[in-house]
Amino acid sequence: MREVGIIGAGMVPFGKYPQRTLAEIAWPAVKAALEDANVPKRDIGAAYCGTALGGMMSGQRILKTLGITGLPIVNIENACSSSSTAFREAWISVAAGIYDVVLVIGVEKLTKFGGGTLPLEKEDFEVAHGLVMPALYAMRAQRYMHEYGLTENHLAKVSVKARAHGQYNPDAQMRETTTVEAVKSSRLVADPLRLFHCCPSGDGAAAVVICAADKLAHYGGVPIRVIGSEINSGKYMTGFRDMTSPEITLRGAAQLYEESGIGPSDIDLAEVHDAFSIAELLYYEALGFCNKGEAGRMIDQEETFVGGKIPVNPSGGLLSKGHPIGATGVAQIVEVVRQLRGHCGSRQVEGAKVGMTHCTGGGISGFDHGVCSIHLFAR
Amino acid sequence: MIPTEDLKKVLSIADEAMIENPDGTIRLVATECRDCGQRVFPPTEVCPECMSESIKFFELSEKGTLYSWSVVHAAPKNWITPYIAGYVDMPEGVRVFAHIVNVDPEILSFDMPVSVCKVTMGLDPDGKSIESYSFVPSMTGEN
Numbered sequence: 187m188r189e190v191g192i193i194g195a196g197m198v199p200f201g202k203y204p205q206r207t208l209a210e211i212a213w214p215a216v217k218a219a220l221e222d223a224n225v226p227k228r229d230i231g232a233a234y235c236g237t238a239l240g241g242m243m244s245g246q247r248i249l250k251t252l253g254i255t256g257l258p259i260v261n262i263e264n265a266c267s268s269s270s271t272a273f274r275e276a277w278i279s280v281a282a283g284i285y286d287v288v289l290v291i292g293v294e295k296l297t298k299f300g301g302g303t304l305p306l307e308k309e310d311f312e313v314a315h316g317l318v319m320p321a322l323y324a325m326r327a328q329r330y331m332h333e334y335g336l337t338e339n340h341l342a343k344v345s346v347k348a349r350a351h352g353q354y355n356p357d358a359q360m361r362e363t364t365t366v367e368a369v370k371s372s373r374l375v376a377d378p379l380r381l382f383h384c385c386p387s388g389d390g391a392a393a394v395v396i397c398a399a400d401k402l403a404h405y406g407g408v409p410i411r412v413i414g415s416e417i418n419s420g421k422y423m424t425g426f427r428d429m430t431s432p433e434i435t436l437r438g439a440a441q442l443y444e445e446s447g448i449g450p451s452d453i454d455l456a457e458v459h460d461a462f463s464i465a466e467l468l469y470y471e472a473l474g475f476c477n478k479g480e481a482g483r484m485i486d487q488e489e490t491f492v493g494g495k496i497p498v499n500p501s502g503g504l505l506s507k508g509h510p511i512g513a514t515g516v517a518q519i520v521e522v523v524r525q526l527r528g529h530c531g532s533r534q535v536e537g538a539k540v541g542m543t544h545c546t547g548g549g550i551s552g553f554d555h556g557v558c559s560i561h562l563f564a565r
Numbered sequence: 566m567i568p569t570e571d572l573k574k575v576l577s578i579a580d581e582a583m584i585e586n587p588d589g590t591i592r593l594v595a596t597e598c599r600d601c602g603q604r605v606f607p608p609t610e611v612c613p614e615c616m617s618e619s620i621k622f623f624e625l626s627e628k629g630t631l632y633s634w635s636v637v638h639a640a641p642k643n644w645i646t647p648y649i650a651g652y653v654d655m656p657e658g659v660r661v662f663a664h665i666v667n668v669d670p671e672i673l674s675f676d677m678p679v680s681v682c683k684v685t686m687g688l689d690p691d692g693k694s695i696e697s698y699s700f701v702p703s704m705t706g707e708n
């Protein structure tokens with residue numbers, strides 16, 4: 187396998203763009219990534235486009251606006267992990283020597299559904315019976331609070347941190363800071379989760395350009411190296427699964443750490459899938475940033491704030507940035523690229539050398555999650 | 566002929582996962598693999614463990630225990646909110662997603678006994694009532 191580096195990154199601010207088409211939302215992100223990479227159109231060997239609900243031929247619809255056609259374009263759906271999956275497939279194609287330069291796009295337009303909870307697959311038995319994503323995470327939260335003594339204040343502090351970081355990110359949707367009291371008085375969505383515990387819905391796009399290490403000389407600049415790539419599907423369990431333990435993330439992280447030789451203590455920052463406040467806390471433990479049952483203490487002691495032991499979601503995370511689901515995976519990678527380049531201003535993690543992205547997806551019966559993809563990067 | 570659906574004006578979404586007894590009580594139905602014993606709820610036609618298609622149906626107990634729950638305030642339009650969503654662990658080893666009904670959520674507790682019952686859960690987009698199973702806390706002294 188060849189070494190692979192990211193040479194360009196771009197995104198559009200996440201927000202609400204009901205008047206723009208999917209292609210109109212996405213092309214500025216693609217153009218920004220290509221300009222950042224200093225790559226001419228003709229050098230792009232293939233494009234991978236991740237979107238969950240963008241519809242057929244999303245990649246072609248986007249790339250025709252920039253006249254990038256006649257190359258292999260692959261569209262990938264994998265729920266909230268659609269574009270982290272696209273990145274993984276793109277990485278494989280370059281590492282395997284099939285292409286030298288590949289474009290990866292993540293895109294979603296959720297305003298076309300008119301707001302509310304994410305539309306899930308109605309053929310699923312639990313969805314047909316009224317399971318919605320906030321309820322699923324709420325039940326995880328309830329059980330975790332019961333077993334480990336986590337409080338509403340702990341949950342609220344995750345949202346406070348997200349906004350504290352997000353205020354410095356021009357691409358984030360929610361940039362106003364908040365307080366524990368304000369979080370606790372926002373309206374109930376699925377008890378104990380309130381509005382500020384839930385990531386905002388919206389639209390957005392992000393793109394990166396990756397390149398084989400032996401072709402980097404053509405483009406100049408300093409690449410961000412891909413030092414670990416992992417994807418898994420959840421295990422289907424018909425019995426009594428422990429909802430306080432996100433099995434797919436645990437399993438994926440263990441595999442990635444073993445393959446890459448990197449451990450949790452080597453990581454300077456992580457962008458994790460905080461679709462709901464409780465999720466981020468469960469992932470501190472599953473990713474090995476603390477032991478089981480210690481997540482509450484970790485947020486209490488602000489170890490995951492920028493300036494803390496292991497800053498989590500310096501971009502503001504999904505809670506502040508918003509979660510146009512198919513765009514999220516690549517947007518997390520864009521943040522890690524910017525952090526490792528030292529371009530993040532007031533939210534910069536000082537001296538960051540190794541960064542992680544973690545993206546899960548999918549609410550279907552019998553799974554912790556349908557999919558999870560984790561990546562490691564270094565400069 | 567008027568379609569049967571229109572006569573009923575009711576849509577049971579539990580399908581073969583629920584049976585109704587002559588006295589109006591209901592039971593949930595799961596499947597068990599004749600080859601490896603794997604149990605699955607809701608029923609399936611193929612075993613997810615050994616891929617056998619030799620599957621038998623069996624009734625689950627009336628009572629299970631409440632693993633977790635949440636009072637849901639935000640849901641797609643056809644649901645009557647707020648409702649209580651929960652996971653119920655059955656003695657036969659399967660976990661069932663269900664609404665928990667006829668109870669003040671304040672009195673719910675982890676691992677408490679709950680009993681299966683039938684309810685109208687909401688309305689489908691055509692205005693038909695959606696019917697399925699749900700659970701209610703078991704009467705005290707009956708455990």
Ligand SMILES: [Zn+2]
Nearest residue numbers: 598601612615
């Ligand atoms: Zn079997």
